Amino acid sequence: MAKKSKVIEREEVVVRFSGDSGDGMQLTGSLFSFSSAIYGNDISTFPDFPAEIRAPQGTIGGVSGFQVHFGHSEVYTPGDNADVLVAMNPAALKANLEWLKPGATIVIDVDSFDDKNLAKAGYKSNDPIEEDNLSSYNIIKAPITTMTKNSLKDMGLDNKTILRSKNMYALGLVFWLFNRPLENTERIIREKFSKNPEVAEANIKVLEAGYNYGVIIQAGTPSYHISPADIRKGTYRNLNGNKAIAWGFLLAAEKSGLELFLGSYPITPATEILQELSARKDLGVKVFQAEDEIAGISTAIGASFAGDLAITTTSGPGLALKGEALGLAVMAELPLVVVNVQRGGPSTGLPTKTEQSDLMQALYGRNGESPLVVMAASSPVNCFDYAFYAAKVAIEHMTPVILLSDGFLANGTQPWRIPEEGEFPEIKPPFVEKPAEEWNVYERDPEKLNRYWALPGTPGYQHRIGGLEKDFLTGAVSYDHHNHDKMVKIRKEKIDRIADFIPPLEILGDEDADLLIVGWGGTFGHLYTALEALHDEGKKVALAHFSYISPLPRNSYEVLKKYSKIVVCELNLGQFASYLRSQFPDVVLHQYNKVEGLPFTVAELKDHFNKMLEE
Amino acid sequence: MAENTKQAFLQYKSDQNVRWCPGCGDHAILNALQKTMAELEVPNEDLAVISGIGCSSRLPYYMNTYGFHTIHGRASAMASGVKVANPKLQVWQITGDGDALAIGGNHFIHAIRRNIDLNVILFNNQIYGLTKGQYSPTSKRGFISKTSPFGTIEYPFRPGELTIGARGYFFARTIDKEIKLSVHVMKAAAKHKGTSIVEVLQNCVIYNNNTHQEITDKKYKDDRTIVLEHGKPMIFGKERNKGLILEGITLKVVTIGENGITEKDILVHDAHCEDPTIHLKLADMEYPDFPVALGVIRDAAAPVYDECAQQQIEEIKEKSKIKSFHDLVTTGDVWEVK
Numbered sequence: 001m002a003k004k005s006k007v008i009e010r011e012e013v014v015v016r017f018s019g020d021s022g023d024g025m026q027l028t029g030s031l032f033s034f035s036s037a038i039y040g041n042d043i044s045t046f047p048d049f050p051a052e053i054r055a056p057q058g059t060i061g062g063v064s065g066f067q068v069h070f071g072h073s074e075v076y077t078p079g080d081n082a083d084v085l086v087a088m089n090p091a092a093l094k095a096n097l098e099w100l101k102p103g104a105t106i107v108i109d110v111d112s113f114d115d116k117n118l119a120k121a122g123y124k125s126n127d128p129i130e131e132d133n134l135s136s137y138n139i140i141k142a143p144i145t146t147m148t149k150n151s152l153k154d155m156g157l158d159n160k161t162i163l164r165s166k167n168m169y170a171l172g173l174v175f176w177l178f179n180r181p182l183e184n185t186e187r188i189i190r191e192k193f194s195k196n197p198e199v200a201e202a203n204i205k206v207l208e209a210g211y212n213y214g215v216i217i218q219a220g221t222p223s224y225h226i227s228p229a230d231i232r233k234g235t236y237r238n239l240n241g242n243k244a245i246a247w248g249f250l251l252a253a254e255k256s257g258l259e260l261f262l263g264s265y266p267i268t269p270a271t272e273i274l275q276e277l278s279a280r281k282d283l284g285v286k287v288f289q290a291e292d293e294i295a296g297i298s299t300a301i302g303a304s305f306a307g308d309l310a311i312t313t314t315s316g317p318g319l320a321l322k323g324e325a326l327g328l329a330v331m332a333e334l335p336l337v338v339v340n341v342q343r344g345g346p347s348t349g350l351p352t353k354t355e356q357s358d359l360m361q362a363l364y365g366r367n368g369e370s371p372l373v374v375m376a377a378s379s380p381v382n383c384f385d386y387a388f389y390a391a392k393v394a395i396e397h398m399t400p401v402i403l404l405s406d407g408f409l410a411n412g413t414q415p416w417r418i419p420e421e422g423e424f425p426e427i428k429p430p431f432v433e434k435p436a437e438e439w440n441v442y443e444r445d446p447e448k449l450n451r452y453w454a455l456p457g458t459p460g461y462q463h464r465i466g467g468l469e470k471d472f473l474t475g476a477v478s479y480d481h482h483n484h485d486k487m488v489k490i491r492k493e494k495i496d497r498i499a500d501f502i503p504p505l506e507i508l509g510d511e512d513a514d515l516l517i518v519g520w521g522g523t524f525g526h527l528y529t530a531l532e533a534l535h536d537e538g539k540k541v542a543l544a545h546f547s548y549i550s551p552l553p554r555n556s557y558e559v560l561k562k563y564s565k566i567v568v569c570e571l572n573l574g575q576f577a578s579y580l581r582s583q584f585p586d587v588v589l590h591q592y593n594k595v596e597g598l599p600f601t602v603a604e605l606k607d608h609f610n611k612m613l614e615e
Numbered sequence: 616m617a618e619n620t621k622q623a624f625l626q627y628k629s630d631q632n633v634r635w636c637p638g639c640g641d642h643a644i645l646n647a648l649q650k651t652m653a654e655l656e657v658p659n660e661d662l663a664v665i666s667g668i669g670c671s672s673r674l675p676y677y678m679n680t681y682g683f684h685t686i687h688g689r690a691s692a693m694a695s696g697v698k699v700a701n702p703k704l705q706v707w708q709i710t711g712d713g714d715a716l717a718i719g720g721n722h723f724i725h726a727i728r729r730n731i732d733l734n735v736i737l738f739n740n741q742i743y744g745l746t747k748g749q750y751s752p753t754s755k756r757g758f759i760s761k762t763s764p765f766g767t768i769e770y771p772f773r774p775g776e777l778t779i780g781a782r783g784y785f786f787a788r789t790i791d792k793e794i795k796l797s798v799h800v801m802k803a804a805a806k807h808k809g810t811s812i813v814e815v816l817q818n819c820v821i822y823n824n825n826t827h828q829e830i831t832d833k834k835y836k837d838d839r840t841i842v843l844e845h846g847k848p849m850i851f852g853k854e855r856n857k858g859l860i861l862e863g864i865t866l867k868v869v870t871i872g873e874n875g876i877t878e879k880d881i882l883v884h885d886a887h888c889e890d891p892t893i894h895l896k897l898a899d900m901e902y903p904d905f906p907v908a909l910g911v912i913r914d915a916a917a918p919v920y921d922e923c924a925q926q927q928i929e930e931i932k933e934k935s936k937i938k939s940f941h942d943l944v945t946t947g948d949v950w951e952v953k
């Protein structure tokens with residue numbers, strides 16, 4: 001291989017592939033991230049597609065992007081800004097300028113920068129470089145369309161197929177930029193198009209042509225080198241948050257010996273969980289696509305009554321519809337997991353964007369005193385763990401659990417180490433063990449306070465439950481005021497005691513920090529990366545990131561009390577901060593909030609924390 | 616024998632006191648249901664009785680079976696979940712005209728459309744009983760109630776028409792106090808595979824007393840109703856001399872022996888035919904133009920959701936290479952880090 005003219009050793013790099021919805025940028029991005037992961041880099045990716053299914057071609061509204069962040073140490077976010085941008089047309093260039101690092105490399109397909117496309121993107125002149133003042137960037141003008149056509153001209157393919165493989169040319173060029181071998185990608189392309197070997201070979205040919213173009217033009221163009229990350233041994237695969245949630249439940253079903261039932265109604269960004277589990281009939285999953293969210297949760301409650309591990313998946317507007325039925329699950333004390341993949345709200349809001357504004361709804365959005373468990377995943381791949389533990393808590397404590405994810409976790413990917421045998425515990429459903437004559441429907445486990453589960457079909461244990469208040473012991477309908485008081489309190493106590501079964505709150509960073517950052521859910525990656533950056537600058541900061549919100553970890557107060565300056569960061573107007581204040585009124589909390597439908601950027605967090613440290 | 620039947624019937628009663636108003640039609644429906652179960656000899660533990668909210672929906676508490684008194688309107692969805700999770704259970708859904716057709720209308724039609732094997736008993740008292748007397752989606756146009764002091768200005772749903780409109784394959788109608796007929800149609804509903812809707816004309820003595828009286832009263836019942844039986848001519852009347860014929864595409868009441876009509880001219884009831892056209896006409900018959908149809912009006916065969924769901928799982932399990940969680944996660948694009 002030709003020697004590189006200039007090789008830049010880097011810790012980490014962010015690459016953004018961007019083009020028209022039809023340009024295949026999602027595939028390009030996934031292929032690139034997969035090959036980086038196999039190479040041994042840690043990665044984090046995030047796709048960004050238009051809300052409209054068929055936005056007009058060539059316009060900014062129709063730009064589809066895929067960002068990959070990879071590095072030779074651990075990577076926690078897809079990155080704020082890109083080092084390398086691939087722009088397949090003028091709109092993709094225009095749409096992404098805001099997200100570039102100074103001096104970034106921009107690869108453009110010059111063939112698509114014609115007058116028509118420039119006008120569609122809103123350029124007034126025919127020189128976007130001049131117009132947008134891009135001279136400080138390293139711009140690689142590659143005739144991608146022409147070169148793609150040239151390399152395939154003898155293969156007898158139709159024009160449409162030829163143009164569709166343009167993205168492989170861009171990918172080849174980026175592989176050259178990062179000095180990456182092509183073998184793995186070629187293997188995947190062959191697998192992907194195994195029914196259509198002609199197309200596979202065409203794609204590979206174009207991929208290689210793109211790479212070779214890099215070799216030819218190398219003079220003056222930097223090439224990056226990123227060594228493999230120091231990653232824990234094991235078998236890996238890439239996983240996004242939605243799929244991770246679906247798979248977490250599959251493991252929970254296996255570990256509990258229960259059959260998995262999902263009742264759900266499609267809603268962005270949660271739909272993929274429904275789709276993923278619909279395909280898992282081979283593992284016996286019963287998926288019920290309901291007529292609405294109310295039926296989604298109601299069928300799940302029915303299935304739970306009948307003895308399945310029952311779940312329902314949705315996003316904010318759907319959670320609102322499920323409120324009344326959630327109260328029934330609280331009252332009937334049946335296991336149930338509700339997944340809420342949060343998006344921008346209120347109302348239909350920003351369906352494809354991320355936000356953390358359903359926390360209060362999850363905690364309190366029901367009539368009556370109706371406590372339940374609220375948990376939040378904090379990275380795409382730990383969505384797997386939290387789905388598993390949400391199911392475990394629901395089953396073993398006989399309670400509904402709301403698991404919060406968000407649009408950012410749902411679509412972001414990371415390498416996921418496949419858990420080894422024994423890494424996840426068994427789940428033990430609290431089936432009634434007493435003889436039927438001695439058993440009472442609402443008698444409880446003395447430690448956890450859960451009632452016991454008697455499944456329809458079991459002779460002798462016939463019983464009736466429902467939404468009306470129940471007698472403390474027998475479960476018969478009771479309107480007695482003392483009994484109601486007792487029941488309200490014991491339902492709360494049952495949830496509070498779950499704190500004895502969850503991990504304590506951990507402090508990351510400096511124990512004796514001058515600033516404690518507090519976060520919850522999907523913001524972990526950004527908060528932690530900001531913390532590391534400040535730490536490298538010699539600042540003393542710590543992070544307390546909550547995944548269990550109701551109940552809070554037992555040591556929460558103890559941890560918070562230790563710090564004089566605390567900032568709660570969330571993608572809403574301060575819902576978790578308010579919740580913490582209601583629990584610990586004497587702790588002073590500052591807030592850092594953003595509600596733009598976007599994740600935090602590490603840069604803005606750093607700025608803010610630095611300011612707070614100076615105050 | 617009588618002693619045995621009594622014994623069997625008692626076996627389905629729970630220890631709870633029945634709390635409906637004295638004289639409420641619900642008592643008789645409960646009796647009929649317990650008799651049905653006794654006659655079908657279903658083991659108590661294999662029965663799940665699921666209800667929404669309303670006077671009628673209290674019924675599960677009175678049954679010695681598995682029971683779930685859920686929330687208003689959602690009984691169809693809850694019951695669907697129970698049946699799909701465990702198809703071995705015989706699932707009964709207890710619901711009112713408000714529960715099933717107002718707040719729960721969407722779930723009701725979708726359960727029918729899917730044809731899940733549920734036996735639905737729809738207590739139609741044409742009123743909201745539990746909330747003390749507001750008009751319901753089955754109240755007649757012009758009906759005066761607490762929320763329609765000047766009469767309603769909306770047409771009612773006809774449960775049979777709605778069932779057939781939602782592609783239902785079983786619809787029957789009975790009267791609360793006609794326990795024998797109720798047991799007959801409930802048994803047919805239990806035997807039918809798929810969603811069975813049994814509409815019971817129920818009297819609410821407190822808020823809508825005698826709403827069905829003009830057809831259910833002993834004095835006129837024989838002349839104003841017709842009990843349909845599969846394979847039998849559609850004859851009714853105290854004198855058994857009235858019948859139904861088709862004239863063009865409409866039903867017509869005729870008198871046997873008048874205008875040359877003989878028994879051979881009378882329509883013969885075919886509950887099993889898939890085409891619902893005649894069933895719809897029969898279900899929609901209203902007094903005084905027609906006798907109100909009772910008995911099993913429609914009972915046709917169609918694929919059943921819960922059976923198909925189970926079958927599909929079995930087939931895919933058989934075919935797929937993925938047999939466990941481990942197989943799933945290790946199949947596809949994975950790599951080793953050493």
Ligand SMILES: Cc1ncc(C[n+]2csc(CCOP(=O)(O)OP(=O)(O)O)c2C)c(N)n1
Pocket residue numbers: 668669670671672687710711712713714715738740742743744745746751
């Ligand atoms: C969400 C909700 N809305 C309203 C009610 C009040 N409510 C209870 S039962 C009922 C109507 C009952 O009528 P029906 O279903 O015909 O039953 P019936 O009492 O007549 O047997 C209403 C409006 C409720 N319990 N829940």
Ligand code: SF4
Pocket residue numbers: 634635636638639640641670671740744745818819820821822
């Ligand atoms: S109010 Fe009417 S429907 Fe309800 S129990 Fe009394 S009589 Fe029966």
Ligand SMILES: [Mg+2]
Pocket residue numbers: 669711712713738739740741742743744751
């Ligand atoms: Mg009613």
